[in-house]
Amino acid sequence: MRFMVIVKATADSEAGVMPSEQLMAEMGRFNEELVQAGVMQAGEGLHPSSKGARVRFSGKDRSVVDGPFAETKELVAGFWIWQCASLQEAIDWAKRCPNPMPGESELEIRQVFSAEDFGDALTPELRAQEDRLREQVEAQQARRP
Template sequence: MRFMIIVKATADSEAGKMPTEKLLADMGKYNEELVKAGVMLAGEGLHPSSKGARIKFSGANRAIVDGPFAETKELVAGFWLWDVKSKEEAIEWVKRCPNPMEGDSEIEIRQVFEASDFGDEFTPELRAQEEALREQIAAKH
């Protein structure tokens, strides 16, 4: 099962405060453990929302809204993509994580949909298309 582990933003991360050398070293060791255990598929930190944008959809219309965005606790400061056996295993890994924000912080765990989750609507043709796209992505990396 794949899970996205979402590190929530804080006022400091939104202000562009960079992590300390110690936190970077601690996270490096933690990420190394994840990789050695075969858990980590990807992981990155994100720039503050002031450098981002949102595109709002309303039917065929699109509206672009530049950051920053007001609700800090709803923003994402970073993420991992993990492959684990269960949500419980993901929780256990998160509990071992160094505090990513050096103060109060929050990490959210969300399961990633698999092809089988979509049922009959995900036709054999759509599955083949998805697999071909994944192969193209893998070939580029």
């Protein structure tokens, strides 16, 4: 099972406060553990929402809202993609994580859908398309330095 582990934003992360050298080192060690255990597939920090935008959909209409966004506790400051045998394994790893922010912070863990989760709605044609796109993405990533 794959899980997205979401690092929730704080007032500091939204203000653009960068992590300390100590926190960077602690997170580096934790990420090394994740990689060595075969858990980590991806992980990145995000710029504050002031540097972002949202695209809103209403039927066929689209509108763009520039950041920053008001509800800091609902924003994402970073993420990992982990491969774990269960939600409990992901929770166990998350509990080992250094506190990602000074003071109070929170990680949210959400399972990523797999093809099997969609049942009959994922027709053989759609599954073939999904497989083809995944192969193309992997090939593109392999070509990048």
